[in-house]
Amino acid sequence: NVKLSANADDDSVRQVLTLTRDKYHAFASAIDVGDSERATYWRITFAILSVHSPIEATFEAYKALRMWRARFGRMPSVQKCNTLLRNAHGIDGSVTMYCYQKSTYLREFDDAWRADSTRFTRNGDSEIEWRDRLQKNVKGLGLAKASFAVCLSNPATSDVCCIDTHMFQLFAGSVPKSTIGRKVYLAIEAKIRAFGEEFGLSTFA
DSSP: OOOOOTTOOHHHHHHHHHHHHHHHHHHHHTSOOOOOHHHHHHHHHHHHHHTTSOHHHHHHHHHHHHHHHHHHSSOOOHHHHHHHHHHOBOTTSOBOSSHHHHHHHHHHHHHHHHHOGGGTSOTTOOHHHHHHHHHHHSTTOOHHHHHHHHHHHOTTTOSOOOOOHHHHHHHHSSOOSSSOOHHHHHHHHHHHHHHHHHHTOOTTO
């Protein structure tokens, strides 16, 4: 029964968007995006790695997996993957969380992808339909991180967004006591989408 806060500082959000709009467009244009199978595979992998982990550590873990795959032509075993993730420290000293659990999810995702990649590719679906399918088919991805996987494929135009606890607090006026419910999540996403349209930004921006 959480409601969006009537006291959310819309003017502050608008000010930040004004200052960062051009910078964001430049950043988005530099990302290797697209709906190719290879790109989709690695974006889902990155989304799994990013759960409850700082972005710096996530990047290092991601790079370690990419290097292993390039060298050996396959994903590592659960045990080896766990070791790679544990040894991947961000430049700020941050570490990847839940390494063994994520290693298990990554192996299961890799096996499922090789069996039938169409379960995970966009296949002409809307971004919302694609997100919902990823949430259903990929262990370790809740609504926020399934959204993140979709957003990474086209950050400059994505119509969904990854809502974390900080964004929830901004729009709902409180810290979530548990996983953000779908109804509230979609309400916050709609609010963010409206801001994006006002400033010529994607919902993900």
